[in-house]
Amino acid sequence: MAALVTSVGGDKMSAQQLATSLLRMNLKEWEAWEYNANNEDHRVTHKFSPNRPVPQEHIHEPGVLTWKLDVDEWEKNTLLETIKMDRGYKYSEVVTVCHKEMEDFEEKVKGFFQEHMHSQEEIRLILDGNGYWDIRDYDGKWIRFRVTKGDMIVLPPGMFHKFTLDENHYIKVTQPYVSYRTQHGAESESAARKEYVDKVLNNPAVVYRRQITPQ
16 A cells, blocks of 8 residues: 655645656746736736745645646646546546637636636646636735646635636636536535635644745
8 A cells, every 4th residue: 555645735645646746846937926906907917016926835835736748749648647647537628718719708708717616626737828827825815827838737626716818818728627527516615615724724834834935
């Protein structure tokens, strides 16, 4: 039986799974910054002047996983297959978000940008295009980070977040699932939020690291 270790966020993972997750630290420096909630279109950067950068750890410690993959032949990518196997992703679909491919494009993009959470992970691998994810940090502030071609992210269940395209109005992603087209009910979302708060936001070890992180 594989030994178990505790990952960031408190989830139990095998040594192999942890090794896979730690690859996120080595493959890309993710640019993140404090979100400036001004009146500009949500598809611009929304940086303060001067910018208020956020350290990479401030994304990972709340439970977000990130990787950088070669997606020119993504269906043959061995690291992607390892991630899917380790994390139990058995299904996937490819979605293109743009005016040409999506009916009611503007309404759906507005919906993506409404604050929400899920009872299961939100997983995206960017095949083409760009966008921004906004996540709430420990103090409730919005943190924004940019995703581009080859970026893969996993948001934990119960994390409040938003998504938007950039000014090019285009992104193509593959969305892995543990179970196909999972529906998120209010009751399961409430349970997921409680677990996330207990295991992550109220985790003393994570709070300690937050307190000593330079601003």
